[in-house]
Amino acid sequence: MADLKKLRLKLNGTWREVETRPDRILLDLLREDLGLTGTKKGCERGECGACTVIMNGQAVLACLIPALKADGAEILTVEGMAPKDRLHPLQQAFWEEGAVQCGYCTPGMLLSAKALLDENPEPGVEEVKKAISGNLCRCTGYTKIIAAILAASDKMHKESRMRPVEEIEKEVPE
Amino acid sequence: MIGRSVPRVDAFGKLTGTALYAGDVSFPGMLHLKILRSDRPHAKILEIRTEEAEKHPGVVAVFTSRDIPGTNRIGGEKKDQPVLCDDKVRFVGDPVAMVAAETPESAERAISLIRVDYEDLPGIFSPEDALLPEAVRIHETGNVLVERTVLKGDPDQGLKDSEVVITNTYRTQMVEHAYLEPEAGVANYEEGRLTVWMPSKYSHADRAELAGVLGVPRDKVRIINATIGGYFGDKTSLSPGYYAALASQKTKRPSKMVYTREESFFASRKRHPFVIHYTTGATREGRILAVKVEITADTGAYAHSGSTVLLKSVIHAAGPYEIPHVLVRGRFVYTNNPVSGSMRGLGVPQVAVAHESQMDILAELLHLDPFEIRLKNGLKPGSLTATGQRLGESVGLAETIQKVRDEISRIGTPGSSGSKRYGWGIGAMFYGIGLVGRSNPGITRIEADDTGEFTLYTGIGDGGQGSSTILNQIAAEVLGCPTEEVRLVAGDTDCCPDSGVAAGSRVTYIVGRSVQIAAQKLKGLLQEAAASLIEIAPEDLRLEEGFFFPAEAPHRRVSIAQVVRRLKEEGGAPIGEGVFDPEMKALDPRTTQGHPVGTYAFATQGALISLDMDSGEVQVLCVVACHDVGKAINPANVTGQIEGAVSMGLGYSLMEEVLLQDGVIRNPCFSEYFIPTSLDMPVIYSHLVEAAEASGPFGAKGVGEPALIPTSPAILNAIGAAAGIRVKELPATPEALWRRLISAPERPIEEPSREESI
Numbered sequence: 053m054a055d056l057k058k059l060r061l062k063l064n065g066t067w068r069e070v071e072t073r074p075d076r077i078l079l080d081l082l083r084e085d086l087g088l089t090g091t092k093k094g095c096e097r098g099e100c101g102a103c104t105v106i107m108n109g110q111a112v113l114a115c116l117i118p119a120l121k122a123d124g125a126e127i128l129t130v131e132g133m134a135p136k137d138r139l140h141p142l143q144q145a146f147w148e149e150g151a152v153q154c155g156y157c158t159p160g161m162l163l164s165a166k167a168l169l170d171e172n173p174e175p176g177v178e179e180v181k182k183a184i185s186g187n188l189c190r191c192t193g194y195t196k197i198i199a200a201i202l203a204a205s206d207k208m209h210k211e212s213r214m215r216p217v218e219e220i221e222k223e224v225p226e
Numbered sequence: 227m228i229g230r231s232v233p234r235v236d237a238f239g240k241l242t243g244t245a246l247y248a249g250d251v252s253f254p255g256m257l258h259l260k261i262l263r264s265d266r267p268h269a270k271i272l273e274i275r276t277e278e279a280e281k282h283p284g285v286v287a288v289f290t291s292r293d294i295p296g297t298n299r300i301g302g303e304k305k306d307q308p309v310l311c312d313d314k315v316r317f318v319g320d321p322v323a324m325v326a327a328e329t330p331e332s333a334e335r336a337i338s339l340i341r342v343d344y345e346d347l348p349g350i351f352s353p354e355d356a357l358l359p360e361a362v363r364i365h366e367t368g369n370v371l372v373e374r375t376v377l378k379g380d381p382d383q384g385l386k387d388s389e390v391v392i393t394n395t396y397r398t399q400m401v402e403h404a405y406l407e408p409e410a411g412v413a414n415y416e417e418g419r420l421t422v423w424m425p426s427k428y429s430h431a432d433r434a435e436l437a438g439v440l441g442v443p444r445d446k447v448r449i450i451n452a453t454i455g456g457y458f459g460d461k462t463s464l465s466p467g468y469y470a471a472l473a474s475q476k477t478k479r480p481s482k483m484v485y486t487r488e489e490s491f492f493a494s495r496k497r498h499p500f501v502i503h504y505t506t507g508a509t510r511e512g513r514i515l516a517v518k519v520e521i522t523a524d525t526g527a528y529a530h531s532g533s534t535v536l537l538k539s540v541i542h543a544a545g546p547y548e549i550p551h552v553l554v555r556g557r558f559v560y561t562n563n564p565v566s567g568s569m570r571g572l573g574v575p576q577v578a579v580a581h582e583s584q585m586d587i588l589a590e591l592l593h594l595d596p597f598e599i600r601l602k603n604g605l606k607p608g609s610l611t612a613t614g615q616r617l618g619e620s621v622g623l624a625e626t627i628q629k630v631r632d633e634i635s636r637i638g639t640p641g642s643s644g645s646k647r648y649g650w651g652i653g654a655m656f657y658g659i660g661l662v663g664r665s666n667p668g669i670t671r672i673e674a675d676d677t678g679e680f681t682l683y684t685g686i687g688d689g690g691q692g693s694s695t696i697l698n699q700i701a702a703e704v705l706g707c708p709t710e711e712v713r714l715v716a717g718d719t720d721c722c723p724d725s726g727v728a729a730g731s732r733v734t735y736i737v738g739r740s741v742q743i744a745a746q747k748l749k750g751l752l753q754e755a756a757a758s759l760i761e762i763a764p765e766d767l768r769l770e771e772g773f774f775f776p777a778e779a780p781h782r783r784v785s786i787a788q789v790v791r792r793l794k795e796e797g798g799a800p801i802g803e804g805v806f807d808p809e810m811k812a813l814d815p816r817t818t819q820g821h822p823v824g825t826y827a828f829a830t831q832g833a834l835i836s837l838d839m840d841s842g843e844v845q846v847l848c849v850v851a852c853h854d855v856g857k858a859i860n861p862a863n864v865t866g867q868i869e870g871a872v873s874m875g876l877g878y879s880l881m882e883e884v885l886l887q888d889g890v891i892r893n894p895c896f897s898e899y900f901i902p903t904s905l906d907m908p909v910i911y912s913h914l915v916e917a918a919e920a921s922g923p924f925g926a927k928g929v930g931e932p933a934l935i936p937t938s939p940a941i942l943n944a945i946g947a948a949a950g951i952r953v954k955e956l957p958a959t960p961e962a963l964w965r966r967l968i969s970a971p972e973r974p975i976e977e978p979s980r981e982e983s984i
Contacts, residue, residue, distance in 0.1 A: 089250035090243015092455075094406050095487040099896035102406055130243035143241040147233050150862040153870065154690025155240025156247065156406040156455030181904040188896060190404050190456055191690045193869035194904040196862075 059123035063088075064132025076119035078112075079103045082129060085119075090130040090159050094188070101187030104160035105129050111167035113186075130159035133166065141211075142166055145204035146197070153191030161187045165201045173209050177202065227703040228924045231862030234695045235709060236688055239453070248410035248452040248467070251423045253480035256412070257286055259466075259473055260333035260483075262323040262340050263492060264315035267351070267562035267889035268364065269344035271314055274323055278339040284332030287477055288340070289324040294472065296441030302431060302463055304529035306365055307565075309439055309468060314347065316364055316527035317562050318889045319492030321464075326473040326481060351889055353501070353522045353559035364527065364560040371525050372533045373557040374540045377818045378612050384516025384551030388507025392587055396504060396580040397955040400524070400884040401497040401877075403569055404901050407455020409494065410484040411467025413474035420447050420474060424467030425454035426717065428727035430685050433719045436468055440475055447471070451687030451717025458874075459568040459729060460495050461689070463530065491894030495530055495567025496884055498523040498558070500539070500576040506584045512592050512599045517584075519543045521556035521577070524563055531568035532558045537662050537813075538730075539573030541822055544612040545581030546623050546656035547603040552612040562889045568729060570871070571931045574657055575878065575938060579956065582653040582939030586946055596943070597631045600654050605828070611656075613813060615821035620927065622854025622917035623828040627654060629852040629913050630832040637834070637848060645840040648847075651943025653936035654830040658823030659928045660732035660808060667807035668737035669723040672701055672712075672744045674752065674800035678772055678787035680705055680712045682741065685725035686733055687717030691930050692863040693733045697741050699859055700923050704745035706769040707786075723803070731928030734859060735825065738923040739806035748802025752786065755793035759784050808921060825919045827932040828854040831872075833908070833940035837948045842964030846876050846908040846941055854915040856927035865912040868933045872910055873902045875937025881906075883957050 094102030103114040106128040133140040168183035239245030291312035327333035356369040411424035466483035473481035525532040688694040756774035757764040775783035808824025834848040918925030
């Protein structure tokens, strides 16, 4: 077995140092080495989107990225979307709109949605559909997921017009 | 509480990544398991050599059939499936040996070191071949798993009396459940007992089955339902939890098995592919006099739920219509293909494709409106079904047809543009709620504690359909409290009563009713204690927001907490138990008649599609879904079921198919087996009809499977309406439609013909 390698990454807002095997993929680094099982494994071939995380601002599939490529990277997983016992507006909207059924696609869906809203705070329906088109869901027919993302976008946009950005960032550290 | 879209009780953990699915459970020092699966469709096992694998670094144990302490034949209906094959293998993917190792990599490498000597047997890959007299027997009992008949009236005479008779053959394909969570299981052996974390749609049955495999009494096995990443009818019987338990029992170490997606494709159960010969006879006015249906299905290598699926399909094959003369004959046949099992709808989506296509073909032939012909023949309160069941009051079919008709005329149909043609199609259905023709009680228990909170215990693990929320709402409604004050313990065999299986859309109707009864019993006990506390007659008390009070004097209120303490002081137990088993009568083996379920759900869906005449590409643009659910306990949850089912039905009609070559799955991944994405989804308008079912909780029936059944027929009929192409073989892929479009223009429908029998 190959020797362990050390890498540093900013995970959910905190710099972490971790040792891992060079044959690890990012998904297993998160799930096995770091114990963050919120990121789901659905196919390990980049086909289902369940393992979507945000890496350096981009939604990526953690099953396709060698763990060592995370060295120096900034990574956001579902566990880091909101402080403990709180919900990010996207999570809140998913809950209120009934966008969660079995929940297995949910973390990946949330992060694809967040990457979209970070880039395009007021997307239209077609843009939302496109942004989550790589995230498979077998339960919901996507309808309530799309509604939730649009609702979250509305709410976040309204709030950002009303309140200083710094205040919101404090509430929802990313 | 009832009729309100309460947010799901289990969503917080799923949204924050803290919910633990079986694959998320781990223990220090845990072993990892891999299975060696057969690469032969049908072969005798001569010898299995495991020495090399045993010597491989990191390997702790290698298992073959000889290492199974108990029974090596399992199955919910017929015990014909080995946990690890002994005499022979019957499909590509049949488990042959297992390795337990310190790491997944070591286990993976070790299984490649196992040598199996096979003697190949002829493979049988279609029911037709399996039924040939000279066909080799896949099981000693022969190649027919089960046959069922439903007979009502005199179908031959009915066809003779008909002015129009049409006969068509429909073929439906094998499809994958494709839940997003691949199967996983973790087992831990402690002090002589095994605890297994696994997703299960019926943990009590899995406990019984697993105890048999392990050769231990049931009380030595505890199954805890992990968070379930979707089941859609699967996730019971042979699964990673069984293997983890075997390994943990032998090694005394925690053990874990997680299927890869590819392994899940090979090992999981499928939707039965059907061949349906369907003859319908009617008068010129469109009154259906007789149907004759012959169903042959490929059940694959093992029985699994084949008998249940066949029974459901023959009971529903005549569709939601009152037809005087009916003959349905069905048989399920073993092959060396992957195992088909129970999948959302249990054989009814298949027969609905046939009966709804027949309705449209007939309507077109007789120049009748598709709504009209359905209304003319549709089941009504008091109608007799094909099995002779007299329906009660809860029959909302006509309202669903009417609503879809109104909505479609409101929305309208776009005129053709360029190469695109547009069309609406409809599909109607009825669906018997629960298991058919057998007792299937739901049992639940509710306890109150002296903090005033309630705990509801049910054997049902929520597979994503929202059962936990629905059951909570029912309890909260009766007990006059918010859902947050009802804690739920679900799917833990050590403390939950056996609520039966999460199948047949039975959870709301049957288990929900048992919750209502349990909560009413508990409320009665508390009311008595409250009455003695306030010194007033129990019937004068009201319960609201956690307090009992006299209707006349709300200030003299006492809290649930106080009442529970009083009840205990008086020697009472603050526990309510409920059981509900709908009234039914199994089909009489001689007459084939009976009333197999307590109630039926009804629905109609309309689909608007565009068909590109140059490419064969279909886009589903809009679906109008109208469902008679009895009562929507949680409307958002009901529409969530409908929307998810529309996507599954869309995939079923247009894109999904497990492709087999000599029993080998050629597309075991999502880049080759397509399920709908967000870009494939139409706009969906859901409408609910609430024809209350007196025996259901607050009138509720069910929706999980009914939501799926009409979607495919509606889409197929829309293709017929748009371009005059009658699809009789699923899926209607662009390629299949393109081939139809480029061939000589077809007559839209067959001329009236007469056939005497099928």
